[in-house]
Amino acid sequence: MMDVNGCFEKGLLRKDVPDVRKSKKSVEVAKHKLDLARRLLDLKIFEETITNSYSAMFHSARALLFRDGVREKSHYALFLYIKERYSDKLERRFINELNVLRLERHEINYGLERTDIDEGEAEEVVKISGEFIKAVEKII
Numbered sequence: 001m002m003d004v005n006g007c008f009e010k011g012l013l014r015k016d017v018p019d020v021r022k023s024k025k026s027v028e029v030a031k032h033k034l035d036l037a038r039r040l041l042d043l044k045i046f047e048e049t050i051t052n053s054y055s056a057m058f059h060s061a062r063a064l065l066f067r068d069g070v071r072e073k074s075h076y077a078l079f080l081y082i083k084e085r086y087s088d089k090l091e092r093r094f095i096n097e098l099n100v101l102r103l104e105r106h107e108i109n110y111g112l113e114r115t116d117i118d119e120g121e122a123e124e125v126v127k128i129s130g131e132f133i134k135a136v137e138k139i140i
Contacts, residue, residue: 004077004084012077018069023140026066030059030133037126046117047108053122053129054101060136061098067140075102089139094132101125 007013037052058075061082065072068085072078079099087095108115 002076002080004081007074007077007080012072012074013065013081014071014073016066016069016071019066020140023063023066026059026063027133027137027140030056030063030136033059034126034129034133037129041119041122041126044119046119046122047115049122050101050117050125051105051108053125054105056129057094057098057101057132060133063136063140075106086139090132090135094128094135097125097128097132101129 002010004013008015033052033056037049037056040046040049040052058078061078062072064086065078065081070081072081079095079102082090082098083095104115107113
């Protein structure tokens with residue numbers, strides 16, 4: 001099982017200069033992705049609602065990495081970093097949902113089976129993604 005140190009050793013995470021400007025820009029991108037997810041939800045396009053909600057969470061999480069001076073080269077490495085370094089600042093449900101959506105997005109984009117997502121699930125994912133962005137903004 002890989003950990004954050006292993007991610008740095010393999011180059012999946014890299015040290016960089018902390019950058020508050022990039023951190024704030026990443027939150028802006030997250031909000032844009034959340035807005036897209038909401039519009040897709042209204043159109044009942046649930047797969048893309050999920051992928052854009054994940055993108056919103058991904059860019060929020062990435063904002064924390066920019067703030068810390070870390071660059072990611074892997075969605076899994078980003079998840080591990082957030083789990084190991086922010087479990088005391090972010091609710092567990094956010095960290096768990098980031099991982100669940102990471103896997104679900106992967107299946108939607110690369111899997112061979114059709115995924116059935118209902119409206120309730122899509123609504124919940126949009127809601128938690130918005131809450132995640134707010135939680136990250138408080139940390140930043």
